[in-house]
Amino acid sequence: MSEEDNRGFDNLIPLCERHAYEIDATPQHYPADLLRSWKRMQIEAHARAVGLALNDAEVAELSEASFNTDDLIERLTAVMPFSARSRSRAEALALAARSSRARSVVRLRSTPADRVEAALAWNTQQADPVVEVPTGALRVLVAPMGAGKSEEAERWWNEGLTQAWTDPQVAIPVWLEARDVVTTLAGAVQDALGGDPEKACRIVVDNLDGVSPREADRLLDDARRLVATWPLASILATTRPGAGRVDTKERLDVAVWPAQRGMALLETVLGDDHIPRLDSHETRQLLTTPLQVHALASHLRAGGHARVSTRELLSGLARDILELERPDASREVWASLPRLATRVLSQQGPVRATDFARTHVIWELEETGLVVHDDGQLRFALPLFEQHFAAQALQDEEALIETAAGSELFPRWRYAIAFAVASVAQEQAEGFLLRLARTNPAAASWVLEETARRDGDSGAAQRPLSDEPATRAAERPESAPEHALAVGGRLREATRCWLEGVGELGALLAPHHDGALAPWAVLVGKDDEWMILAEARERVLDAELVVRPDLIPWGSVPRGDFHSIHGFPVPRGDLARWVWARNRLREQLIAPMHNRTLPVDPASPLAAERVWFLARHIMGNGQNSRNPRQIALADLRSEVNERMAHIATTRRSQWTRGRHTIESSDIRWLHDQLQHVPGGLLTDPRPPADIAPGGARYTWQMYSPELTLSIAQDVLRDALIGYRDLVQRNFPRFGAALGLYSTFPLRAEGFVIMPDPDDTAADCATIAYALLPDAHSRTQDEPVVDLRLARSPDDLSTLWDRREGDNTPAFQRQVGHYGRLPTGRDRRATNLAYRWLAEDLKAVGWLEHAPVYTD
Known part of the structure; x- marks a missing residue:
C-alpha cells in the first residue's frame, strides 16, 4: 500500500486513544474486515445524526411550544438512539429479573406447561453451593449436552442480581449469548450496561459451543482482557468440552447429578402421576442430568407410564432429545455416528480421535453436540446416543449382531440390540432372533423380554x-x-x-x-x-x-x-x-x-457337597445320627450298587426320607462320582462344632465365633467357585449376560454377625458381604474372600458405603448381599451358588421364578 493510500480516507477510522493503542498492539485480533464494519457503522450513525438537524421553521415551532422537563425528556427519548442508561436502575433490575425467569422457562420447553412453575420452584429451593468465580477472574463451566451448565450459570448470575438489588455499588449482572456478541465482548458489555464495568459486575457468556472454535477462542481472549482491564468484573462462560481453549485453572467441571436429585426433580415434574421404578444402571443414568430428567418426564406423561419398557424408554428419549436439539450435520458426519458408537461400545470407552476420522470430520462431530472431543478422545455426550446409533449400525450390518451379543460384549450392547430388533420389519426382526438364539440364548431371551412384552400372552405356557x-x-x-x-x-x-x-x-x-x-x-x-x-x-x-x-x-x-x-x-x-x-x-x-442337580465337574466343591448329602440320606446317617461325620465307602458303594440294580428294572425310581426325595438320576450320578473318591471313608467337608452342646438350643450356639467365621469364608469361597463351575459347564454362551458372572474375577468383602448370646429367638448367625471386581485376579483364580466378625453397627455402614461407591455398570448385578448363615447344614455353598444362578437366569427370562433354597 502506498503512503498516499495509507493516509487516505478509505484507510481511516476515528478511535479513542485506548482502543487505537489496543488495535496496534494486537492486530491479530482485529482483522481489516472487522475494522471496516466498524467504520461503516460510524458513517451510518453520523448520517442519522445529521438527519436530526432542525430547519428554521422547526426551530420557530419549537420556541413557541410550551413543555416541562418531563415532556422534554420524553420527546428527546423518542428521537435519540436507545441506550441502557435510558432506564432507571429500578426498571433495569426488574427487567433483569424477568429476563432470568424467561431464560429458565425456555430451558423447560420440554416440561409440561402445568408443571413449569413447580419445576422453577424446585430449582430455587436447591441448596447446592453456587459456582465461585473470583473477582477479576474468568471461569468456564465445561460439561456435555444437558448437564446443567446454563442452570449453574443462572444461579451464579441470580446471586449477583440479588446483591445488585441491595447494594447500589454492585452493577446489574450481564447475560450474553456467545452467538450474539458480534464485535468485541467489551463492546457488548458496555452496550448492556450503558457504560464501562467500573463497579463489581458479574458477566455470563453462555454457550460458547454455539460459535465456531475460532470464535470461541477469540471471546475467551476478550474475556481475559476485560477482567484484566476492569478488575471488579468477573466472567463465567459455559461450553461443551472441546469448544475453545480453556486453561486448567479456568475450568470448572459440572458435577454429575446424584440419582436421588434427579428422582426428586422427576417427582416434581410428574406431580401426582405414576413414578416408575428406575432400578437398572441405564435407567438410573437418566437421572444424572437435567435434560434427561425433563425429557424422561415428558416421555412418561405422554404415554404408557408403568407399561413402558426400559428399551422403549431409552429409545424414545434418544429420539426426543435428537428432535429437540436437531443437530445440523453433513451426510459424512451422520454416517460416522454409527461407526463411532460401534467403536465406543466394543472397546468400552472413548475412542482416540486421530484413529477414527480426519480432522474436519472430528470438528463437525463436535459441532453436532452429540459427540464430546476432550483430551484427544471421542465419546458421546449422552450414553443414550451410543445405543441409538449402535442400533443403526446393527440394522445396516455395519456391526454384526453375533459380535454384539457375544458373551463379553452383550451387557454393553444390549439396548442397541433391543432398539434394532424393535424398530425393523418383522422379517428382519425374526432374522435377528434366529442369530441371537444361536449365539447367546441369554441375550436373545433378554431382548424378547424388552421387545415382546406388549404382545400379550404370545408365549402362553403349554x-x-x-x-x-x-x-x-x-x-x-x-x-x-x-x-x-x-x-x-x-x-x-x-x-x-x-x-x-x-x-x-x-x-x-x-x-x-x-x-x-x-x-x-x-x-x-x-x-x-x-x-x-x-x-x-x-x-x-x-x-x-x-x-x-x-x-x-x-x-x-x-x-x-x-x-x-x-x-x-x-x-x-x-x-x-x-x-x-x-x-x-x-x-x-x-x-x-x-x-440342584445341574452337571458340574467332579472336582467342583458343589460335587463334594452333593456326594455327602446323598450319602448321608442313603445310609440313614441323618441329623440325629450319633456319628454323622464319616461314612464307610465300602458300605456306601454296596448300597448304591443295590439301588442301581433296582433302577435297571424300572423306568423311574424314587426313595424318600423325611423332606428329601432321591431320584434314579441321583443314584446314577453318585455311582459315577464315587469312582473319583479315594480312601475308605467319606468325611463331612465342613469341620465339626467346637463347643459342647450343653444346654444349646440352636446349632449356632455350638460353634465359636472364630469357627463360624472360618466356615463362612470357606462356604462363600466354595459358593463362588461352584457358581462359576455351573455357568461354565451349563451356560457357557450366556457369559456376562449373567449378572454375577459378569463381575468375575471378583473378591468378597464383608462381616459375620453373631447373635447376641442372650437372644433366645436367634436361630443362626448372619452374613453381610459385597461382591466386587478384582482387577488383580483372573477368572479361574480362587476368589479372595475377606470376612471379619462384626464388632459394631459401624462395621456394616462401612461395607454399605463401599457398595454404594461401586458404580460398575455390570449387567443386572447386585453388589451387596445380606442373609442367614445356618452353620450345621449340608449344602450351604450349593444353596448360595444356586440362589445366585437362579436370580441371574430370572433376570434374563430363563426362569420365571427363582426357587428358595433351604435344606
Whole structure:
C-alpha cells in the first residue's frame, strides 16, 4: 500500500486513544474486515445524526411550544438512539429479573406447561453451593449436552442480581449469548450496561459451543482482557468440552447429578402421576442430568407410564432429545455416528480421535453436540446416543449382531440390540432372533423380554392334553396338513435355535435321539387357534415333523409312543414363536434348578457337597445320627450298587426320607462320582462344632465365633467357585449376560454377625458381604474372600458405603448381599451358588421364578 493510500480516507477510522493503542498492539485480533464494519457503522450513525438537524421553521415551532422537563425528556427519548442508561436502575433490575425467569422457562420447553412453575420452584429451593468465580477472574463451566451448565450459570448470575438489588455499588449482572456478541465482548458489555464495568459486575457468556472454535477462542481472549482491564468484573462462560481453549485453572467441571436429585426433580415434574421404578444402571443414568430428567418426564406423561419398557424408554428419549436439539450435520458426519458408537461400545470407552476420522470430520462431530472431543478422545455426550446409533449400525450390518451379543460384549450392547430388533420389519426382526438364539440364548431371551412384552400372552405356557381347553381343541376338526406342517416347522426351528445356543444343556431341556431333537407329531385345529404337539420316542415316526390326525380324540393315540403330548394356543404376535419355544424349554430347567442337580465337574466343591448329602440320606446317617461325620465307602458303594440294580428294572425310581426325595438320576450320578473318591471313608467337608452342646438350643450356639467365621469364608469361597463351575459347564454362551458372572474375577468383602448370646429367638448367625471386581485376579483364580466378625453397627455402614461407591455398570448385578448363615447344614455353598444362578437366569427370562433354597 502506498503512503498516499495509507493516509487516505478509505484507510481511516476515528478511535479513542485506548482502543487505537489496543488495535496496534494486537492486530491479530482485529482483522481489516472487522475494522471496516466498524467504520461503516460510524458513517451510518453520523448520517442519522445529521438527519436530526432542525430547519428554521422547526426551530420557530419549537420556541413557541410550551413543555416541562418531563415532556422534554420524553420527546428527546423518542428521537435519540436507545441506550441502557435510558432506564432507571429500578426498571433495569426488574427487567433483569424477568429476563432470568424467561431464560429458565425456555430451558423447560420440554416440561409440561402445568408443571413449569413447580419445576422453577424446585430449582430455587436447591441448596447446592453456587459456582465461585473470583473477582477479576474468568471461569468456564465445561460439561456435555444437558448437564446443567446454563442452570449453574443462572444461579451464579441470580446471586449477583440479588446483591445488585441491595447494594447500589454492585452493577446489574450481564447475560450474553456467545452467538450474539458480534464485535468485541467489551463492546457488548458496555452496550448492556450503558457504560464501562467500573463497579463489581458479574458477566455470563453462555454457550460458547454455539460459535465456531475460532470464535470461541477469540471471546475467551476478550474475556481475559476485560477482567484484566476492569478488575471488579468477573466472567463465567459455559461450553461443551472441546469448544475453545480453556486453561486448567479456568475450568470448572459440572458435577454429575446424584440419582436421588434427579428422582426428586422427576417427582416434581410428574406431580401426582405414576413414578416408575428406575432400578437398572441405564435407567438410573437418566437421572444424572437435567435434560434427561425433563425429557424422561415428558416421555412418561405422554404415554404408557408403568407399561413402558426400559428399551422403549431409552429409545424414545434418544429420539426426543435428537428432535429437540436437531443437530445440523453433513451426510459424512451422520454416517460416522454409527461407526463411532460401534467403536465406543466394543472397546468400552472413548475412542482416540486421530484413529477414527480426519480432522474436519472430528470438528463437525463436535459441532453436532452429540459427540464430546476432550483430551484427544471421542465419546458421546449422552450414553443414550451410543445405543441409538449402535442400533443403526446393527440394522445396516455395519456391526454384526453375533459380535454384539457375544458373551463379553452383550451387557454393553444390549439396548442397541433391543432398539434394532424393535424398530425393523418383522422379517428382519425374526432374522435377528434366529442369530441371537444361536449365539447367546441369554441375550436373545433378554431382548424378547424388552421387545415382546406388549404382545400379550404370545408365549402362553403349554397345557397338558388332559386340560379342558386342550380337550376342546381336540374336538375340533383339524386344519390342512400343509398348514400344520408350516406352523410346526416354525416352532421347531425356534426350538432348535435355542437348543443350539444352550449346547450340552439342551439334552436336559428336550428329548433327543442320537444327539438330535426328537421328532414331533403335530395337529392344528381348523380355527387355527389351538394345536397339539407330541414328542415321539425312538423309531415311532419316520420324519422329524409329521401331522398325526389320530392325536384327536386324544385317547386314541398310543401314549407310550410319546414322551409328552401337549395342547396349547397357536403362538401369535411379533416374535411369539421365540417366546413360546423359550418358555417350553425353561419349564424343563425348573427341576434341575430346584433339585440342584445341574452337571458340574467332579472336582467342583458343589460335587463334594452333593456326594455327602446323598450319602448321608442313603445310609440313614441323618441329623440325629450319633456319628454323622464319616461314612464307610465300602458300605456306601454296596448300597448304591443295590439301588442301581433296582433302577435297571424300572423306568423311574424314587426313595424318600423325611423332606428329601432321591431320584434314579441321583443314584446314577453318585455311582459315577464315587469312582473319583479315594480312601475308605467319606468325611463331612465342613469341620465339626467346637463347643459342647450343653444346654444349646440352636446349632449356632455350638460353634465359636472364630469357627463360624472360618466356615463362612470357606462356604462363600466354595459358593463362588461352584457358581462359576455351573455357568461354565451349563451356560457357557450366556457369559456376562449373567449378572454375577459378569463381575468375575471378583473378591468378597464383608462381616459375620453373631447373635447376641442372650437372644433366645436367634436361630443362626448372619452374613453381610459385597461382591466386587478384582482387577488383580483372573477368572479361574480362587476368589479372595475377606470376612471379619462384626464388632459394631459401624462395621456394616462401612461395607454399605463401599457398595454404594461401586458404580460398575455390570449387567443386572447386585453388589451387596445380606442373609442367614445356618452353620450345621449340608449344602450351604450349593444353596448360595444356586440362589445366585437362579436370580441371574430370572433376570434374563430363563426362569420365571427363582426357587428358595433351604435344606
